[in-house]
Amino acid sequence: MNLGPTRAPKRGTTARAARGTAARTGAGAVKADAAKREQGPGHNTRAARGMSARAKPVGADTSADVASRETLALDVAATLAPRAGRRASTRNPRARRADATLADTARRQTHITSGVASAETLAAIRQALLAHYDRHARDLPWRRTRDPYAIWVSEIMLQQTRVDTVLRYYDRFLSRFPDLASLAAAEEDAVLAAWSGLGYYRRARLLHAGVREVVAHYGGVVPKDAEQRRKLPGIGRYTAGAIGSIAFERCEPLVDGNVARVFARLFGLDTPLGRKDTEAALWSLAERLVQGPRPGALNQALMELGALVCTKAATSCKTCPVAEHCSARRQGRVKQLPVVLKKAEPVPTALVCVLLFSGSRLLLTRSESGLFAGLWNLPMRPGEDRAAAATLLAELGVRAQLPPRRSAVLEHVLTHRRLQLSLYTAALDGHEPRPGLRLQPLSQLSELGISSLTRRALAAATPGPLFDQLTVE
Numbered sequence: 001m002n003l004g005p006t007r008a009p010k011r012g013t014t015a016r017a018a019r020g021t022a023a024r025t026g027a028g029a030v031k032a033d034a035a036k037r038e039q040g041p042g043h044n045t046r047a048a049r050g051m052s053a054r055a056k057p058v059g060a061d062t063s064a065d066v067a068s069r070e071t072l073a074l075d076v077a078a079t080l081a082p083r084a085g086r087r088a089s090t091r092n093p094r095a096r097r098a099d100a101t102l103a104d105t106a107r108r109q110t111h112i113t114s115g116v117a118s119a120e121t122l123a124a125i126r127q128a129l130l131a132h133y134d135r136h137a138r139d140l141p142w143r144r145t146r147d148p149y150a151i152w153v154s155e156i157m158l159q160q161t162r163v164d165t166v167l168r169y170y171d172r173f174l175s176r177f178p179d180l181a182s183l184a185a186a187e188e189d190a191v192l193a194a195w196s197g198l199g200y201y202r203r204a205r206l207l208h209a210g211v212r213e214v215v216a217h218y219g220g221v222v223p224k225d226a227e228q229r230r231k232l233p234g235i236g237r238y239t240a241g242a243i244g245s246i247a248f249e250r251c252e253p254l255v256d257g258n259v260a261r262v263f264a265r266l267f268g269l270d271t272p273l274g275r276k277d278t279e280a281a282l283w284s285l286a287e288r289l290v291q292g293p294r295p296g297a298l299n300q301a302l303m304e305l306g307a308l309v310c311t312k313a314a315t316s317c318k319t320c321p322v323a324e325h326c327s328a329r330r331q332g333r334v335k336q337l338p339v340v341l342k343k344a345e346p347v348p349t350a351l352v353c354v355l356l357f358s359g360s361r362l363l364l365t366r367s368e369s370g371l372f373a374g375l376w377n378l379p380m381r382p383g384e385d386r387a388a389a390a391t392l393l394a395e396l397g398v399r400a401q402l403p404p405r406r407s408a409v410l411e412h413v414l415t416h417r418r419l420q421l422s423l424y425t426a427a428l429d430g431h432e433p434r435p436g437l438r439l440q441p442l443s444q445l446s447e448l449g450i451s452s453l454t455r456r457a458l459a460a461a462t463p464g465p466l467f468d469q470l471t472v473e
């Protein structure tokens with residue numbers, strides 16, 4: 001069933017936004033549950049790298065270090081101002097307004113790069129963050145390793161997904177695929193089965209493709225070079241920076257949703273998140289801030305601050321380690337920042353879905369594109385009534401006697417769609433063998449990558465001990 005392109009979690013910039021914001025995993029919710037969208041705590045690392053958090057001293061920057069690092073900074077103002085100048089000559093009023101906006105942005109960014117975020121301020125912020133992180137960072141399993149593969153897995157899992165959800169899958173996934181070679185050698189079905197329940201399965205497919213490319217082109221070793229890393233499937237600027245800084249201790253920046261929120265408040269960025277100029281400013285600041293000792297810990301300290309102290313819902317300014325440098329706090333604008341563009345509401349989509357049983361086996365379908373691409377699903381198509389269900393059977397080449405009524409209706413919310421599913425349950429009389437169709441024993445469902453929507457539909461339409469084996473979120 002192709003309902004048009006699906007969107008994977010954003011890579012790069014605010015890719016892991018949801019560690020502090022609502023995350024919609026593939027696991028939707030029945031209407032009553034729809035409000036319980038997952039909150040994304042931040043992620044991070046520090047940890048138990050064989051030493052107590054307090055044991056590691058916080059390095060202070062020397063002025064020479066700072067001066068040389070400053071030359072590395074991307075100066076957003078320098079990028080934007082010439083563009084503003086070039087366009088100012090136009091007579092088009094709309095373009096003039098755009099020029100004015102651009103020039104205004106350039107002025108603001110100049111202020112940021114040369115004023116609020118001076119080298120000395122950044123050095124002080126860096127030191128405060130590291131000290132706070134050493135004292136307060138959470139002990140999480142991916143913080144106990146420098147293995148780039150394990151960090152890669154954790155970063156992909158954490159995209160759009162809460163830390164406590166990832167905690168249920170991370171160790172299990174690594175037990176199943178303990179190293180890059182084992183994941184590269186695995187069948188896609190096995191990978192998706194291990195990912196089953198985490199949602200956003202495209203992540204798992206891209207991770208799988210990425211490790212295969214590392215085996216094929218880099219001898220099975222995750223490249224230290226950031227550009228090579230960023231060319232791997234599923235790795236954007238954010239993930240590349242996370243692996244580079246945490247696994248390799250390289251001064252590579254990252255910006256996720258937590259970092260974006262902290263920067264917007266800390267440096268008083270009042271352009272909306274997600275806009276190009278804002279993104280440029282955020283990455284510029286991240287680039288400058290990470291140029292110092294312990295870049296991995298610094299990046300994680302920033303994300304941890306956004307996850308626990310400077311959260312979307314509340315701020316703990318009194319205990320914030322960077323409060324004395326915070327522009328929003330100083331100006332009483334904590335509640336106004338960051339500026340967030342209103343998100344489009346998920347589009348309502350009516351689907352009809354038929355559960356077709358042949359004894360203890362269930363008919364599943366798989367498509368390589370569209371919604372839930374690559375996963376095994378219950379047959380479904382647009383529509384909501386019995387006629388639509390009959391059309392679905394005809395399209396599949398399946399014979400079955402449909403009941404007069406639906407067995408259940410459920411709502412499943414994805415990032416961009418609000419699916420309204422009408423479920424019909426029937427006994428399968430026969431079907432033509434076709435690629436992308438299979439009868440799967442119910443006892444062996446967990447061996448396949450099946451969508452969370454399929455799990456929920458099974459539980460909703462046929463409640464009982466038979467489906468206790470399924471993890472339904």
Ligand code: SF4
Binds near residue numbers: 265309315323324334
């Ligand atoms: S002082 Fe408050 S608003 Fe500023 S960074 Fe800290 S927690 Fe956020």
